[in-house]
Amino acid sequence: MDERNYRANRQDEENETKQAENRNSSGTDDSSYYYSYGPFQSVNQEDTASHNGELNQREEGNVEITRPDPVKPVPTYYSNYSNESSDQANTSSRGGGNGSGGNGGDQGNGGKNNGNWNYNNRRPRSSVRSLLFSFIAGMLVITVLMYTADRTNMFTPQEALTSAENESSSQSSSPTNTGSSNNVTASLLPTGKEDVSSVVTSTSPAVVKIETLAKQSTRSNSQGGSTMSDPLYQYFFGNGSNGGTDSYQGQNQQQQQQSSNQLVPLGIGSGFIFDKEGYILTNQHVVQGADVIQVTLENNSKPYEAKLLGSSFDLDLAVLKIEKNSGDDAFPVAPLGDSNSTQVGEWLVAIGNPEGFEHTVTAGVLSAKERTISIPDEETGKTREYSHLLQTDASINPGNSGGPLLNLNGEVIGMNVAVSADAQGIGFAIPSSVISDAVKYLKENKEVPKEPVPFIGASLMALTPEVAKQMGTDITEGSVVASTIYQSPAYQADLRAYDIITGANGTAYNTSQDLIDFIKKQEIGSEVTLNVVRDGKKMDVKIKIGNKNDYDTTQTTDQQQQQQQP
Numbered sequence: 001m002d003e004r005n006y007r008a009n010r011q012d013e014e015n016e017t018k019q020a021e022n023r024n025s026s027g028t029d030d031s032s033y034y035y036s037y038g039p040f041q042s043v044n045q046e047d048t049a050s051h052n053g054e055l056n057q058r059e060e061g062n063v064e065i066t067r068p069d070p071v072k073p074v075p076t077y078y079s080n081y082s083n084e085s086s087d088q089a090n091t092s093s094r095g096g097g098n099g100s101g102g103n104g105g106d107q108g109n110g111g112k113n114n115g116n117w118n119y120n121n122r123r124p125r126s127s128v129r130s131l132l133f134s135f136i137a138g139m140l141v142i143t144v145l146m147y148t149a150d151r152t153n154m155f156t157p158q159e160a161l162t163s164a165e166n167e168s169s170s171q172s173s174s175p176t177n178t179g180s181s182n183n184v185t186a187s188l189l190p191t192g193k194e195d196v197s198s199v200v201t202s203t204s205p206a207v208v209k210i211e212t213l214a215k216q217s218t219r220s221n222s223q224g225g226s227t228m229s230d231p232l233y234q235y236f237f238g239n240g241s242n243g244g245t246d247s248y249q250g251q252n253q254q255q256q257q258q259s260s261n262q263l264v265p266l267g268i269g270s271g272f273i274f275d276k277e278g279y280i281l282t283n284q285h286v287v288q289g290a291d292v293i294q295v296t297l298e299n300n301s302k303p304y305e306a307k308l309l310g311s312s313f314d315l316d317l318a319v320l321k322i323e324k325n326s327g328d329d330a331f332p333v334a335p336l337g338d339s340n341s342t343q344v345g346e347w348l349v350a351i352g353n354p355e356g357f358e359h360t361v362t363a364g365v366l367s368a369k370e371r372t373i374s375i376p377d378e379e380t381g382k383t384r385e386y387s388h389l390l391q392t393d394a395s396i397n398p399g400n401s402g403g404p405l406l407n408l409n410g411e412v413i414g415m416n417v418a419v420s421a422d423a424q425g426i427g428f429a430i431p432s433s434v435i436s437d438a439v440k441y442l443k444e445n446k447e448v449p450k451e452p453v454p455f456i457g458a459s460l461m462a463l464t465p466e467v468a469k470q471m472g473t474d475i476t477e478g479s480v481v482a483s484t485i486y487q488s489p490a491y492q493a494d495l496r497a498y499d500i501i502t503g504a505n506g507t508a509y510n511t512s513q514d515l516i517d518f519i520k521k522q523e524i525g526s527e528v529t530l531n532v533v534r535d536g537k538k539m540d541v542k543i544k545i546g547n548k549n550d551y552d553t554t555q556t557t558d559q560q561q562q563q564q565q566p
Contacts, residue, residue, distance in 0.1 A: 025533040032563030202410045206273045212266040212290035231371035243495030270352035270403030276330040279321040284311040310442035319442040337411025339431035350394040364394030393425035406427040455548035457488020479501040479512040493543040503531040
């Protein structure tokens with residue numbers, strides 16, 4: 001570009017020099033001069049005037065300087081003029097005599113400099129692409145910040161501190177753990193050294209499957225065996241018509257018509273070895289009515305034949321014994337823990353054989369303690385009364401009965417016994433505190449001493465406004481005596497039906513449950529004074545607290561009177 005400009009300028013200078021020489025040769029006056037554009041040559045005023053006229057005429061007639069329209073609309077990001085194009089425009093205006101062949105054209109630039117307009121050939125970035133890249137970058141930044149805040153507990157410093165303290169406490173207590181469950185208090189799903197998998201690894205070999213068989217005649221006389229008549233299965237698990245594993249109801253007619261000596265399956269349950277010599281704990285209702293008891297260990301298809309050493313109907317506990325074969329190692333053991341040290345919310349693990357699926361593991365928390373269940377047994381006519389039960393939401397199903405409920409130390413803190421069929425996540429287990437007190441008696445086939453139960457021998461109902469209206473009394477708070485047990489403390493104190501008990505020892509008890517709770521706290525043999533209203537008259541009745549285990553609770557005063565009638 002510079003070379004072309006230089007040549008154009010030189011051409012203009014040469015033309016002007018020739019014209020000046022022609023004018024000088026024609027006798028032009030040299031008295032007046034001025035400097036013209038180009039070489040420093042002087043000319044007179046006349047020649048200058050005539051020369052300017054010629055130039056104007058040539059510029060007006062021969063040279064037309066116009067800016068060509070751009071090939072396409074110029075975007076706003078184009079630059080209008082560059083320094084180079086400005087210089088070319090100036091040069092073109094000075095050297096317009098060259099016409100279209102001068103420097104004002106853009107043919108030499110390959111069409112990229114139309115009319116002295118310079119622009120960038122790069123296309124603008126797409127706004128959609130820019131927004132997409134910006135969104136992705138923003139999400140990456142937010143993700144990194146959220147992960148950092150979560151790992152460092154930036155917004156929950158107190159929880160982070162508490163978690164660190166708990167972890168430190170757990171690590172420090174692990175080497176000196178003596179087998180107590182005091183160190184296990186879980187509020188989150190347990191992980192690490194003391195998690196569910198480690199409990200299963202250490203304890204599952206001690207969990208056994210118990211299969212019972214009975215002679216055909218025995219089963220027929222007992223109306224289907226222990227599991228068929230067990231109230232736990234009728235109330236909690238239903239009548240078993242769905243083919244549950246705790247009772248075999250799907251036996252065909254041919255088996256029912258076999259001889260009386262033919263053994264038929266009776267039920268399936270669970271148990272666990274608590275002594276390396278082969279002592280096994282399970283529920284009494286699992287082995288009730290069985291003539292043969294078979295025990296199968298984990299990863300062992302050959303069953304052992306077990307001997308029933310002792311059982312308790314009231315506690316629903318039984319102890320079995322199996323003998324190891326010669327050359328066998330000692331049996332694996334699931335040690336008994338302390339259920340009194342467990343805390344509500346603590347994580348627990350249940351292992352058993354529900355629905356025939358051997359060694360099934362479920363986990364849950366300790367939902368509550370000190371639950372009570374009372375259900376009549378149709379086979380014996382007695383009532384099973386469970387007390388001090390542990391409640392858990394660990395899944396318990398038919399076949400889990402007798403299996404262990406474990407803490408995260410691998411200790412048995414309960415024995416699974418029942419679950420409500422009308423609800424989900426409500427299971428019950430006999431606490432290890434009850435098992436530990438009874439097991440020494442069951443191993444020796446001795447009767448387990450019953451826990452004393454404070455008792456007055458009266459059936460009470462709440463006094464509601466409707467009941468008060470029917471009785472014709474204006475008293476609306478208290479307890480109404482429905483009946484008394486024959487020869488009980490209430491019977492001997494002459495407490496009668498329809499007596500209204502408003503309090504005891506001068507303290508008012510507005511509901512029957514309040515009065516029952518008061519009686520349960522009394523000592524056996526102590527004396528209390530009941531505040532009674534009989535036929536509209538107030539009186540005090542002194543009564544001595546007795547032990548419920550010493551009385552036949554099935555015999556009421558009304559029944560006794562009916563038997564005495566001729």
